Amino acid sequence: MSAQTTRRTARVAWGGAIHTAEPHPHGLRLLGGNGHGRVLAEDAVVWLPPFEVGTVIALGLNYADHVQELRKELTLNASGAKEEPLVFLKSASACIGHRGFTWRPDAVSFMHYECELAVVIGEPAHNVKAADALRHVAGYTVCNDYAVRDHLENWYRPNLRVKHRDGGTVLGPWFVPADEVPDPQALTLRTWVNGELKQQGNTAHMVNSVAKLIEYLSGFMTLQPGDVILTGTPEGVVNVRAGDEVITEIEGLGALKNTLFGDTP
Template sequence: MKRGRVAYAGAIHEATPDGDRVRLADGRVRDEHEVVWLPPFEPGTIFALGLNYAEHAKELQFSKQEEPLVFLKGPGGVIGHRGDTRRPADVTFMHYECELAVVIGRVARNVKRADAMQYVAGYTIANDYAIRDYLENYYRPNLRVKNRDGGTVLGPWLVDAADVADVGSLELRTWVNGELKQRGNTRDLVTGIPELIEYLSGFMTLAPGDVILTGTPEGVVNVNAGDEVACEIDGLGRLVNTIASDADFARG
C-alpha cells in the first residue's frame, strides 16, 4: 500500500494515489497541485549514508571506508513532494542525491542482519541535497552541508515493505528539467540494508519512524534556481521539487 500526507483546506489528511490524482481519507479526490505535500510520515532520527555506492565514491575520488560513513540529520530539514529547496546565492556547486529511504517500523536493538528486514515498515524516496562549497571533508559533512532547512525532500509515498518484492534490485533515476542525469541500482550498495540495521542497532536503539538514507549513485551535477529535479525509484513513485533562489525566500 502507498500512503501519504497532505495539507488541504486548513487540515492535514492521510492520502493515497488515485491514478494521477490524490484521494484524501474522507474520499475527496484532488489534483496534485491542489494540495500541499508533507513528508509521508513523521520522521524521527535520520541516518544518512555517505558514499555508499562504489561508483559515486570513485566519482568523488574517495576510497572505500572501513565502516559505513553515517551522519545524523534533524527532522526540521525535511520537506515533502513538490516543495522548494533554497540554493544560496554564494555557492558554486549544489547537487541532488536520489536515495532509497528505509523507514523503521519497530524498536530495533542489537538486531542481527538475518532478522533485520523484519524491522522495516516501508520505503520512500529521498532527495538529500548537498552543497559542496561548505564541505570540510567526507568524514565531517558539517551542518551547513547536510542539515539545511528544506534540504531533504521525502515522498511522495510511504510504500509498505511487503509491497516491495526485491529492495535489493531497484533502479534509481534523477531528471533535471526533463533530462536524465543520474541512474543507479540498489544492487550496487556498498553496505546493504540488513547490514546497516545491524550496524546501527548494535550501538544505539532505532525507533519507529527513524529513517535510513542509503546513499546515492554516481551522476550528481550542479543545479540552479529554477531547476526542477525529479527522483524516481522503481515501485515507489516520482518525487519532484524545485530549486529556489535567496530572493524567492526573501533572503539576501
Template sequence: MKRARVAYAGAIHEAVSHQDGLKLADGRIVPEKSVVWLPPFEVGTIIALGLNYADHAKELAFGAQEEPLVFLKGPGGVIGHNGVTRRPADVTFMHYECELAVVIGKRAHKVKRADAMQHVAGYTVANDYAIRDYLENWYRPNLRVKNRDGGTVLGPWFVDAADIGDTVHLPLRTLVNGKPVQQGNTRDFVFDIPYLIEYLSAFMTLESGDVILTGTPEGVVDVQPGDEVVCEIDGIGRLVNIIASDADFGR
C-alpha cells in the same frame, strides 16, 4: 500499497492515488494540485549514509570503506514532494542526491542481520541536497553541507515493505529539467539494508519512524535556481523538487 500525507482545507490527511487525483482518508477526491504534499510519514531521526555506492566513491576519488560513513540530520530539514529548496547565492556547487529511504517500523536494538528486514516498515524516495563549498572534508560532512532547512526532500509515497520484498534491487535515476543526469541501482550498495540495521542497532536504538538514507550513485551535477529536479525509484515513486534563489526567499 502507496500512501501519502497531504495538507488540504486546513487539515492533514492520509491519501492514496486515484484516477482523478488523490483520495483522502475521509473519502473526498481532490486534484493533486490542490494539496500541499508533506513527508509521507511522521519523521523521526534521520540517519544518512555517505559514499554507499562504489561508483560514487570512485567519482569522488575515494576507495572502499571498511565501515559505513554515517551522520544524523534534524527533522527541520525535511520537506515534501513539489517543495522548494533554496540555493544560497554564495555557493559554487550544490547538487542533488537521489536515495532510497528506509523507514523503520518497530524498535530495533542489537538486531542481527537475519532478522533486520522484519524491522522495516517501508520505503520512500529521498533527495538529499549537498553544498560542496561548505564541506570540511569528504569523511566528515558538516551541518552546513547536509542539515540545511529544506534540503532533504521525501516522498511522495510511502510504500509498504511487503510490496517490495526482502530483495531490494531497485533502479533509480535523477533528471534535471527533464534531462537524465544520474542513474544506478540499489543492488550496488556497499553496505546493504540488513547490514546497516545490524550495524546501527548495535550502538543506537532505532525507533518507528526513523529513516535511513542509503546514499546516492555517481552522476551528481550542479543545480541552479529555477531547475526542476526529479528523483525516481522504480516501484517507489517520482519525487519532484524546485531550486529557488535567495531572492525568492526574500534574502
C-alpha cells in the same frame, strides 16, 4: 486502480488539516476525517513527508561509483576503503514533501541532488542481525537529499552545512509498505533535471545493504519507529540552479518532484 497500489499513502495539508491520502487516477484521494473520499489534484494540496519523521540517519558514500566520483575532493586512506559506514544524523526540520521548494543559495558554487532509497523503521531495533533486519522495516519512500559541496571538508568530518539544511531533504511522494518491496537491493534509481536524465543506478550496487546498515546501526543505537535511513546515492550528481525542476524516481516507489529557488524572487 489496482489493489497493489491502494496501500500506498501520503500525508498532505488541505483545508486547514493534515490528511492521509492514497493514489487516485486524477491525483489523490483523502482518507478519514471530514475530507474522506474527496479526490484532489496533486497541486491542490501541500505535500508533507509521507510519514512522521523521527531521527534522520544519513549514509555518505554508500555506492562505490559515487566514491570514485568524489575521490578528488575527499581525504581517503591509501586503498580508498573504509572500515565502517560513514553515517551522520539530521533532524526532521530538514525534511519537506513532494512538489516542495528547496533553497539554493546564490553564493554557493556547487549544489547537487542525491536520489536515495529511504528506509522507514517500523519496529524498535536493537542489536539486530542482518538476517532479521528487514522485519524491522515498515516501508520505503524516495528521498532527494541535497548537498552543498562548497562546504565539504573530508571523509571523517562531513560538514553540517553540507547536508543539514532546512528543506534540503525531500521525502515522498508515497509511503510504500515493506511487503510491496520484496527486494530493496534490486531497485533502479533515476534523476532528471528539467526533463533530462542525469543520474541512474541500482540499489544492488550499495556498499552496505539495507540489512547490513540496520545491523550496524542497531549495534550501538536503538532504532525507533519513524526513524529513517537514507542509504546513499550513486554517481551522476551535477550542479543545479535556482529554477531547476528535479525529479528523483525509484522503481516501484514513485517519482518525487522538487523545485529550487534562489535568494532573489
